[in-house]
Amino acid sequence: MLDIVNVKKTFNQKTVNERTALDSVNLHLDEEDFVTVIGGNGAGKSTLLNAVAGVWPVDSGSIVIDGMDVTDMPEHRRAAVLGRVFQDPMMGTAATMQIEENLALAARRGQRRTLKSGITREERDVYRSQLAELGLGLEDRMTAKVGLLSGGQRQALTLLMATLKKPKLLLLDEHTAALDPRTAAKVLELSEKIIRENRLMTLMVTHNMKDAIRYGNRLIMMNGGKIILDVSGEEKKQLTIERLMEAFAEASGESFVNDRMLLS
Amino acid sequence: MNLLSLLNALPGAVAQGLIWGIMAIGVFITYKVLDLADLTVDGTMATGGAVCVMLMLNGWNVWLALLCAMAAGMLAGLVTGLFHTGMGIPAILAGILTQLSLYSLNLAVMDFKANQGINVTKYQLIVSQRNVRTADLSNPIFITLLILVLLIGILYWFFGTETGSALRATGANDAMSRAQGINTKRTKILGLIISNGIVALASALLAHYQGFVDVNMGRGAIVIGLAAVIISEVLFSKLFRNFALKLLGVSIGAVLYFIVIQVVLWLGLNTNLLKLLSALIVAAFLGLPYWRAGLAAKHHRKGEHGHA
Numbered sequence: 001m002l003d004i005v006n007v008k009k010t011f012n013q014k015t016v017n018e019r020t021a022l023d024s025v026n027l028h029l030d031e032e033d034f035v036t037v038i039g040g041n042g043a044g045k046s047t048l049l050n051a052v053a054g055v056w057p058v059d060s061g062s063i064v065i066d067g068m069d070v071t072d073m074p075e076h077r078r079a080a081v082l083g084r085v086f087q088d089p090m091m092g093t094a095a096t097m098q099i100e101e102n103l104a105l106a107a108r109r110g111q112r113r114t115l116k117s118g119i120t121r122e123e124r125d126v127y128r129s130q131l132a133e134l135g136l137g138l139e140d141r142m143t144a145k146v147g148l149l150s151g152g153q154r155q156a157l158t159l160l161m162a163t164l165k166k167p168k169l170l171l172l173d174e175h176t177a178a179l180d181p182r183t184a185a186k187v188l189e190l191s192e193k194i195i196r197e198n199r200l201m202t203l204m205v206t207h208n209m210k211d212a213i214r215y216g217n218r219l220i221m222m223n224g225g226k227i228i229l230d231v232s233g234e235e236k237k238q239l240t241i242e243r244l245m246e247a248f249a250e251a252s253g254e255s256f257v258n259d260r261m262l263l264s
Numbered sequence: 265m266n267l268l269s270l271l272n273a274l275p276g277a278v279a280q281g282l283i284w285g286i287m288a289i290g291v292f293i294t295y296k297v298l299d300l301a302d303l304t305v306d307g308t309m310a311t312g313g314a315v316c317v318m319l320m321l322n323g324w325n326v327w328l329a330l331l332c333a334m335a336a337g338m339l340a341g342l343v344t345g346l347f348h349t350g351m352g353i354p355a356i357l358a359g360i361l362t363q364l365s366l367y368s369l370n371l372a373v374m375d376f377k378a379n380q381g382i383n384v385t386k387y388q389l390i391v392s393q394r395n396v397r398t399a400d401l402s403n404p405i406f407i408t409l410l411i412l413v414l415l416i417g418i419l420y421w422f423f424g425t426e427t428g429s430a431l432r433a434t435g436a437n438d439a440m441s442r443a444q445g446i447n448t449k450r451t452k453i454l455g456l457i458i459s460n461g462i463v464a465l466a467s468a469l470l471a472h473y474q475g476f477v478d479v480n481m482g483r484g485a486i487v488i489g490l491a492a493v494i495i496s497e498v499l500f501s502k503l504f505r506n507f508a509l510k511l512l513g514v515s516i517g518a519v520l521y522f523i524v525i526q527v528v529l530w531l532g533l534n535t536n537l538l539k540l541l542s543a544l545i546v547a548a549f550l551g552l553p554y555w556r557a558g559l560a561a562k563h564h565r566k567g568e569h570g571h572a
């Protein structure tokens with residue numbers, strides 16, 4: 001379960017650049033909820049995910065993951081219960097380290113790092129079979145530096161790293177936006193498969209309305225740092241792009257002006 | 265200029281190069297592995313020698329003194345690490361602050377004298393310039409080489425452990441490391457501690473080698489360390505992929521640096537201009553990748569033009 005209660009975040013407080021990115025956000029996720037998050041540029045989607053991940057402290061409110069209050073917990077400690085994939089394929093992996101080394105790092109998330117070997121033989125076998133499941137041929141390149149991989153391969157690897165140790169919550173922030181359409185579709189399929197098989201509670205930000213409708217059991221829409229729409233169950237299944245745009249206009253009092261969303 | 269005098273000076277250059285090679289490995293850990301430029305080392309490169317020599321002059325056992333020298337260096341690294349991660353001071357500035365305080369501290373350790381000698385006939389020194397041409401186990405080249413190999417072995421093991429991997433990950437991608445649950449503040453501090461401990465070891469060995477410690481002996485150390493790192497990168501980056509070999513490459517880089525310096529001096533360069541020369545060489549090599557990228561882009565544009 002995830003409980004976000006009254007969370008506020010203002011950047012550059014008391015300067016001309018002051019910007020309220022989260023305006024008293026409340027959100028409750030049930031176990032196994034797969035929530036897609038949409039909204040225009042600057043709506044606060046990434047900020048919401050970063051607040052949960054603990055990239056910086058929030059101004060007020062509380063964040064509780066699975067009964068554990070993480071509001072004042074540093075980012076690296078929350079990581080024990082979180083899996084994260086970022087928009088930038090460069091961001092989720094260590095380019096100068098090997099594929100298997102990256103996986104070994106991820107496998108130790110939330111564990112004390114000791115003076116034991118950084119990777120064991122048994123681990124390698126596990127990684128090999130898990131990489132094989134991605135269907136990208138990475139299982140034959142386990143000692144290759146991650147920097148040599150394509151964006152799609154890196155995102156698939158990051159996804160595997162994020163879920164290698166089953167997280168309580170998976171945070172995907174436009175993790176297919178930097179990929180070409182075919183690769184993006186593949187990585188998205190893969191994400192859905194992993195989420196389904198592991199029954200992961202997930203927040204997935206996307207700019208693609210079709211994807212937001214197709215995937216997950218619930219959809220939220222953000223605008224101006226607020227959640228302005230929250231649809232789930234049957235209603236979510238019946239959603240159409242037209243209906244979403246209407247809802248946006250109703251809730252925000254603006255018409256939907258976002259090329260990226262309309263085009264995709 | 266006769267060739268014999270150059271050849272005569274070479275063993276000394278090699279011995280010094282190897283000692284500085286140890287120092288350069290310390291720089292490699294911060295600059296390459298952690299991706300931090302740590303200027304503490306200019307101070308630590310005198311601290312190790314100061315602590316070791318003064319303790320020995322006060323009757324301490326040589327190995328115990330050496331251990332304390334390393335501990336002093338590690339403490340300096342810890343301070344820089346705390347300045348950087350605990351107070352948010354940029355790494356370069358944090359290093360400069362520690363380096364500056366070390367200048368006073370080093371003087372204090374040395375009884376407020378700029379220099380303290382230690383006589384090889386009276387004290388048991390680990391390495392000494394005097395033996396640089398002897399063909400037995402007391403030769404500083406042999407002993408330093410032994411220490412170097414041991415050090416590389418330990419570091420190779422350490423950077424393969426969970427903690428060592430976390431340290432490498434921190435240097436490779438800070439945000440990713442935190443997302444994978446690594447306390448990057450702690451790994452940075454740890455890296456600075458290890459690096460400065462190694463530099464202090466080199467400092468103590470250098471003081472032994474030359475038979476005295478000088479409060480200024482670390483001035484410009486970072487540049488020599490970087491020179492060694494860069495030389496090894498230019499010469500061996502294709503050849504040495506393995507971590508242990510990379511460390512070896514860095515020490516070879518330091519030896520080459522000192523041989524080149526020796527040759528330049530032999531050609532008649534004024535000793536006082538050495539630091540200028542070193543800085544210019546390092547600047548040029550640091551700029552190399554930048555120029556190369558620019559050239560490649562130009563080439564690329566031209567290529568595309570040709571095809572159109």
Ligand SMILES: Nc1ncnc2c1ncn2[C@@H]1O[C@H](COP(=O)(O)OP(=O)(O)OP(=O)(O)O)[C@@H](O)[C@H]1O
Nearest residue numbers: 011012019021039040041042043044045046047048
């Ligand atoms: N680290 C930061 N420092 C200052 N301002 C920030 C920071 N992060 C986000 N903001 C601001 O907060 C607001 C919300 O940004 P956020 O990144 O959450 O939007 P988003 O919904 O993810 O948009 P996009 O679709 O463009 O990714 C924006 O006005 C943005 O400029």
Ligand SMILES: [Mg+2]
Nearest residue numbers: 045046047173
């Ligand atoms: Mg965003």
